[in-house]
Structure formats: structure tokens, C-alpha cells
Amino acid sequence: MHTKEFDYYRADSVDDAIEQLEAHDGAELMAGAHGLLPRMKTGEESPPALVDISHLDGLATIDRDGDTLSIGALATHADIAESQQLKQHSSALSDAAGEVGDLQVRNGGTIGGNIAHGDPRSDPLAAVLALDVELSVQGPDSQRTIDADDVFHGAYETAVRDHEFVTGLGVPVQDDAVSAYAKRRNPLSGYAMVGVAARLRLDSDTVTDARIGVTGVADTPFRLPAVEDALEGESVDGDIVEEAAGRVEKAVDPSELRGDSQSSGEYRAHLLSVYTEKAVTAALNRAG
């Protein structure tokens, strides 16, 4: 199947890529193209020009820099799923990367593109929210960072502007934190029907801070403050997890959730409660 025609430019640096974006009206960046190409085939998107950044050096690394794990935008989902450093310090992101598509898709798709593309069913987006990941973005005149809570604006809509380039992610390393991702997979597409990432900071067995990120459920990935509040300050012993997850159905309005042939909004709300409990439980199990 052919996409519409477009012009192709291969960038030789981040600055060159941004110049190409500015020079060609409507141009998009392309790395793995695993978000964009399928949507170009269906005609949902038809950029007149693509700027290929997949060959840029030094943007696929995963390094620890003090209290931050820095992930280059061109790291593939396979790179992230297999990184021992990420498994140790940000397991929710490793879990989510390992749930993307299938082996071949994980070899092709990159994390920077995945976030900038903003597909509201994408697994890593839940982990971005739960782990409070900071995006590093370069524009024509300046660099800036975007906090996790400010990244997602709607389906395929993010805070990344037209002539900006996501260069990488910063994941906070917190020795008192545990995290996990739990997902109900859409059997047709492999995307998340419901995906929940949970990150808990613990002092002995007391939750001092909780962040829950959700994907697949609405047009924008979101957090669950009602569940976070229910967990914070509580001892993880007892029925606290079930009670916290039980708050989901009051916290969301099923009529505002995605409904499709696989699941109504009401069923998604139910699944969200179930998978919130699974994600929190899996995170706590990692506390050992």
C-alpha cells in the first residue's frame, strides 16, 4: 500500500533536522516511523515532507547522570525493555516498553517518537506520567524541558511544538521507589485497552508518595489523584490496595472514556480499577 507522495530529507544533526523542519512547511520528523507510517497508509496523516533523524549518532544511549537516568530519543523500545539500569530503577518504563507491539515493532519504534506522536493507546505514556519523566526538547532558538504532567494534550496532541525535536528523557532515580506497569492488551492491535503504571515511594512499609499513570482509556493519558491520595500515608499492609483501586470507578466518568468494538467506556472503567490494583500490587511486590 502506498502512502501519499512526500519529500524526504535525511538530517545529519539535530540542528540540521530543525532547519529542515523550518524550511519545509508541514514537515514531520521520522525515526522508526512506527507511529507515523501506519497512519500515513490510512491517510489519517499525510505530511508533505519527512525529515529522517534515525541515523543521528549519540541519541540512542541510556546513561546514569547523578540522580537521573538519561535516555536518548532514538533508543528503541527493545533497548529500553532490555536495559538493566532501567529495569532496576524505572521498572514501569521497562515493563511498558516490553509491552509495545511485538518483537519487530520494539526493534523499530523509538521512545522519543512514541512520546511526541502521542498515540493515546501507547504503553510508555503511562510510565512517563507515573515516573515523572522530564522531556528534553530542542527548538530553533532554544532548549527547554517539559514536565511529564504537561506533555499530553489530547489524542496525537502533545506539548512538543511544530519545529521542536525531542532529544531525550530524564527519569528520576529514587532509591526508595518501586514501580510496575500492568496492561489489558487489545487482542487486535496490541495497543493498551487499559494500561496502568504505578510508582510508589516507600518508607519502610508506608507509602510516602504515589503516582499512577493511565493510557489507552481516554483521548489523553492521565493520572489518578484519587487513588494516589488513598495510598499516600498508608501502610501497605492490609486491604489498602484494593480500597485505593476501588476509588477508580468514582473518579472517572465512563461517558468520557474511549468506547470501541472491544470495550465500552463502562467496561474500561471497570478494567481500569482491576489493572490499577494489579499495577500497584506488582510494584509493591518489587519492594521485596
Place this chain on the structure above:
Amino acid sequence: MSRHDISLTVNGTEHELTVEPRTLLVDALREDLGYTGANVGCDTGRCGACTVRVDGDAIKSCTTFAVQTDGASVETVEGLADDGDLDSLQAQFQENHGLQCGYCTPGMLMTADTFLQDAEDPSRDEIREAIEGNLCRCTGYHNIVDAIEDTAGLAGQSQ
């Protein structure tokens, strides 16, 4: 419309070709270069019949523009057999009747061959997870898993 001169090394043979930016890798391989092993199944990145290796990684060639792979080393199913002699994995697919209509087989072989390069003594669950991105519409998964498991077992014995 722009066109681009690219070079691809396919199964060790270098090719020069001219492609539109929108030419998919699978179409460049099949239509321009005559490597018809990789099949087009769903053309949406789900079925895996088009799986080839690019610079060592199994990818779906229907979800890759050929121009992106300029300068890359591509391996297709045609590269597995040695002058007509089936390689170990192909032989086990034959032995285990790991194919029915055969349409998914080139992609299954390329995914499984890549998986087996790193996996030692994989479990059946690990094998099923590895071929998650390859659909067999004849639903002959059981024998395909047998074939991959036996190939891994034979490789283990010979070490």
C-alpha cells in the same frame, strides 16, 4: 516528486536502486530487486509476513521506507539456505510440518532465526512471545513452536 538513489546489501550482495521516498522496503525487495521471499500480508505492521533483518534486527519491511535503509545490510529468507540446502531451522519446519499454506513462513523463519541467535534453551512460552508479531492464519502455531524448540535443542546438543 523526488527520487533517491540508495544502496542495499541484501544477503551479502550489494544493489544500487532508485526509489520514491514512499517506496516500502518490502516493495523495493520484491518489485525492484526480485527478493520475493518476504510476503505482504496485512500491510499494516501486524502480521509479520514481511519480516526481514536490517543491520541484525528483525523488523517489518512493510512498516519501513526503503530510503530509510540506504546503506543498510538486509537479510531475507532467501539468505537462510546454503545453495539449496535448508538450514537447521528450515529443516525443522519441514520435519515438524511447521507450515501449511506457507504464506507466513518466510516471516516466521526470519523472526525465529533472529530470536534463536540470542536465546539459549528457550521455553515454549518464550518462543510464543518471540513470534507474537507473526500471524499464521492456518493457525498452525503448535508445530511452528515445535520446530523452533527442536532447532534450539539441536543447537544446544552441538555445543
